[in-house]
Structures are given as structure tokens and as C-alpha cells.
Amino acid sequence: MIVVTYTTVAINTWLNHVTELRASDGRCHFGIRGIGSIPFTIVNLTTNGILTAVFFYLLRPVSQKPVSAGFCTVLGSTSDTDTCTAHGGSDTMVRKKIRNLIWKSVVGSLLIEIPTAANMIQFAITRGEELGMICLTICLVDGKFRTSVFNLAS
Numbered sequence: 164m165i166v167v168t169y170t171t172v173a174i175n176t177w178l179n180h181v182t183e184l185r186a187s188d189g190r191c192h193f194g195i196r197g198i199g200s201i202p203f204t205i206v207n208l209t210t211n212g213i214l215t216a217v218f219f220y221l222l223r224p225v226s227q228k229p230v231s232a233g234f235c236t237v238l239g240s241t242s243d244t245d246t247c248t249a250h251g252g253s254d255t256m257v258r259k260k261i262r263n264l265i266w267k268s269v270v271g272s273l274l275i276e277i278p279t280a281a282n283m284i285q286f287a288i289t290r291g292e293e294l295g296m297i298c299l300t301i302c303l304v305d306g307k308f309r310t311s312v313f314n315l316a317s
Contacts, residue, residue, distance in 0.1 A: 194291035
């Protein structure tokens with residue numbers, strides 16, 4: 164599903180790109196028109212949000228602090244598979260590291276999306292007719308920022 168969605172967005176972006184050398188000012192202008200950048204932004208934000216939520220959901224049971232058996236008795240839980248006792252034991256270093264990993268992933272996901280969304284929104288505002296060097300510089304800064312966030316999170 165992700166491959167089909169991103170392929171569709173990539174084809175739409177390729178069909179709606181701008182590349183021109185204007186005779187009036189002799190400058191190169193290029194970018195992506197709004198009809199290509201807005202769907203890209205929406206798909207990127209949605210996919211990143213869903214994948215981060217799935218990651219968080221799958222690791223949440225492992226990372227939860229254990230609840231004492233006395234607390235489960237007060238709640239009236241007597242099942243063997245109850246979440247109160249499923250991951251019993253003390254709050255270990257592994258659980259703390261997994262919780263730290265989860266929060267780094269959530270914060271990193273948000274930090275990465277901010278400049279990407281801003282870049283695509285500016286394409287929509289400028290109708291994709293941005294000066295070539297400015298466009299390349301912004302894309303380079305976006306890529307460097309992503310790499311820096313990734314390195315900080317690991």
C-alpha cells in the first residue's frame with residue numbers, strides 16, 4: 164500500500180514539476196507545483212504518523228512499568244493473561260531504554276516532518292517557481308537536518 168501511494172505521488176510530482184530558465188532575468192527556476200507538493204506533504208505526514216504510532220503501539224506493552232499484584236486484586240482482575248501481571252517484575256533498565264527509544268522516535272518523527280512540510284508548503288506558495296539555488300539550498304538543509312536528527316536519536 165505504501166509503495167502504491169508513494170508511486171502515485173511521485174508520478175504526480177514528476178508530472179507537475181517546474182524547470183525553466185527565464186530569459187527575463189537569466190535565472191533558473193524550478194520546483195514542484197502545489198498540485199504535486201500538497202499530496203506529497205499529506206502522504207508523507209500520514210505515513211510517518213501511522214508508522215510511528217504502530218512502532219509506539221507495538222513497544223508499549225513491553226515498556227510499561229509493571230503493576231503490583233495487589234493493585235490488580237483491587238481492580239478485580241483475576242485472569243492469567245491480564246496486563247497487570249503479563250510483564251511482571253521490576254522496572255528494569257531494558258524497559259527504561261525502550262521507553263527512551265519510543266520518546267526519541269516520536270520526537271524525532273515530529274522534528275523531521277517540520278522542515279519537510281515547510282519545504283513543500285513553500286513550493287505551494289511560490290507555485291514551484293523558486294530560484295534554483297534557493298531550492299537546492301533548502302533541500303540540502305532539510306536533508307542535513309534529517310541526518311542530524313537521526314544521528315541524535317541513535
